[in-house]
Amino acid sequence: MxxxxxxxxxxxxxxxxxxxxxxxxxxxxxxxxxxxxxxxxxxxxxxxxxxxxxxxxxxxxxxxxxxxNTVLAISVDSSIGKFAETIQCFTKAGISIEYMYCFSINQKAILVLRTNNIDAAHEVIRRYGMNNLSEAELNNL
Amino acid sequence: MTEKYWEEEIETMSRADLEKLQLERLKKTVAHASNSPFYKKLFAEKGLSADSIKTLDDLKKFPFTTKEDLRNNYPFGLAAVPMEDIVRLHSSSGTTGNPTVVLHTKNDLDAWANQVARCMYMVGVRKSDVFQNTSGYGMFTGGLGYQYGAELLGCLTVPAAAGNSKRQIKFIRDFGTTVLHTIPSYATRLAEVFQEEGLDPRKDSKLKIMCVGAEPHSEEQRKRIEELLGLKAYNCFGMSEMNGPGVAFECQEQNGLHIWEDMVIVEIINPETLEPVKDGEVGEMVLTTLRREAMPLIRYRTRDLTSFMPGECPCGRTHRRISRIKGRSDDMMIVKGVNIFPIQIERILMNFKELGMNYLITIDTVGNNDEMLVEVELGDLHTDDFTKLQSLTKEITRQLKDEILLTPKVKLVEKGSLPVSEGKAVRVKDLRKNH
Missing domain, CATH: 3.30.2130.10 (VC0802-like)
Known part of the structure; x- marks a missing residue:
């Protein structure tokens, strides 16, 4: 989402x-x-x-x-290598990151990113079981 | 008054009759002008009088009157009637030196109101219309000039005056305004505010006609105003020295402005050689008043650049048409030896839907070179992609270069960040030391 x-x-x-x-x-x-x-x-x-x-x-x-405009928010553990691992999944699928920023809250890192292909990005999220946040979830962190 | 014309007889008069009327009125004007201290002295020096006028061509024997003359004879040196017969004066802002003053008798004001009513009737304004005037009132002639014209026509007239866009829109909606008078930069500001309020001027207002004046503007800008607000916009020309609004006005053909030749004699001259230009060629407009009592002006150099449009107008009016004002001869910028008018830059900018309506041209000396900066307001943000914003800047720069033959620096700025005064928008800042 x-x-x-x-x-x-x-x-x-x-x-x-x-x-x-x-x-x-x-x-x-x-x-x-x-x-x-x-x-x-x-x-x-x-x-x-x-x-x-x-x-x-x-x-x-x-x-x-x-x-x-629409972007994706993904929550990952704030531990060594997690960030790299997540981005790698997109790269492997041939998806470019147009821009990205992140912030961290309660031991979680939240990545906000915009890709060149939103459908393919959703597919990656589903395949790797990433924690994709909704607006409401983001608001309640 | 007929279905189409406010004064059919005058508006459709044959050229021969119109010129006869002009000659008659010119003789009277010259005779009457010699009552003013300024013209009395001038005519005596040059050995001129009403007897010097046998044909319209004899007007060329008379010297030009300039804005400088008005300034040097400030405030009452051009009054041709006793002071007690003068009922109003208007004055220019006087940002450069002494202001200029224009004086009116009661008859002058009546003739002016009639001229404005004639223009408004021409573009389809009728007694049943509600007319809202967003001009500044006071010394700026766009306020009272339109007020009296619209009242004479019989419109319900709303003297909203300048500024406070939300209130303007409330008036437009509450009073059922159908006709609006604005300056071009304000027309687009209003369209933006309609949008900000979540309103669609096509559905949420009865607006159908807009008289747009006081600043030269391009055909492209007119089209944008018409699209944004869903109405017909007509270009009007006026200047305080010639009363104010109503000197020339577009008819419903929207192809050139009829200049009322029963009120003025129009010449268009080459500002360098001072010789008349050919029809269709651009030059400086020179006007001689034909009905003015308080302050007749003979061959007044308007500084406004325009051309005569050849041919007859399908609307049936015989008064000649001038092209939309190309700029003022004082507006011309010479940058790196190239002559440039702000309106050329405006025409290009208006073609970009991503851009807003306001722009500012700054010329400065950097090292030994003249550099031009064009700042232009962005409309609503159409993208959050830097690459797209940068290619927009590049494309604007390219098109400007094609038009003005030098490469300006183009800078996108936030909506609403460029100065818009309540009178006229500031378009050019020349910071060069030697200018």
Whole structure:
């Protein structure tokens, strides 16, 4: 199963990240995880929050360039070699990882990734019995 | 008033009759202008008077009047009537030097309102319409100019004034607004706010006509406005020195703007040689007022670049058409020896659906070279893939290079981050030391 991720176009401008995050905190939306990828001119902020639909609407109301896209969240044990092992499964199946970020909670590492082939990725998850998290599960960690 | 025309007799007058009317009014205008201190002195110096006018061609004997003349004679040096007969003045912002002032008698205001009503009637606005004006009121002529025109036509008129988009949309919905007047950059802002509010202007409003003016804009931008809001957008031209809105306006053919030749004599000249250009050739528009009492202007150099469109218009109006304004002669940028108008850049940018409507061109000296930066707002984020964003930038750069013959740096910026003033959008910043 996939989860919704919000992507936000972010200019490299002092205070902008803070401004965007405070739109969310004011409305009691919890940020579960976030990452910023950047070039010299702009960046993309990727966010998973406790209420993606409401968060997206809020951001748009505040004139933020944002959209919703789907990514996979996989929970693995936070032990040596587990991360490598998981990625290897995708590589063996010929699937490219477009981008990935991870965070760790209660001895678990959560990988959030976007691949070039979502159906093939689901097949890999099923074959290796990976712990693929839903939005609700992610929210209750 | 007929089904199609506000003033059929004037709008469809034969060219011969129209020119006869012009000659008659020109003689009166020149005679009357000599009541103003400025023209009295000028005519005396040049040995000119109303008797110098035998044919329309004799207008060429008269020197041009420039914005500088208006500034140097600020505030009342061009008044041709006693001060007590002047009932209103409008003034330009005066961002560069003295502001310019334009004076009106009661008759001037009535003639202006009639001219605006004629334009609005031409694009299909009727008494039963609800007209909402998003122009700034006050000194900016787009406010009161449209207000009086729409009231004369008989519309229910909503003087919403500029800004506060959510409130504008509430008015549009609550009052059943059918006709809107905006500047082009604000038209698209409104479309965005409709979207942000989860509303579809086609279903959730009665809007059908939009008068778009005050800033030169491209055909591409018009099409986007029409698509975004689901209405017909008409290009209007006005300038405060010539009253304000209503000088020239598109008819329902949307192919060129009829300039009202019972109100002005139009010349288009080469700004370098000051000689008239051929039909179809771009030059600077020069206007002579024919009805103005408080402040007649003879051969006023507008700085606006346009061309006469040859041929007759299928709408039946005989007043000549000018092409949409190509820019102002002062807007022309010379970068690395190339002449560039902002509108050329706009035309390219408007073709990209991924982009928003606002852009800013900055020219600066880097080392010994002029460099151009084009910042353009992204619309809603269409991808979260860097490669796609980068290829978008590359494609914009390539197309701009084809158009303006030099390679600008293109930078995508966030929606809403570029300055939009309530009057006019800032499009060009020239930071070069020697400019």
């Amino acid at each position: 996939t989860i919704n991720q919000i992507s936000i176009f972010l200019e490299n401008k002092f205070g902008r990240l803070n401004e965007i995050l405070s739109f969310l905190s004011k409305e009691n939306i919890r940020v579960i995880t976030a990452t910023v990828a950047d070039t010299s001119d702009y960046g993309i902020l990727r966010l998973i929050t406790s209420n993606q639909i409401k968060a997206l609407q809020l951001l748009k109301e505040n004139g933020v360039s944002a959209n919703l």
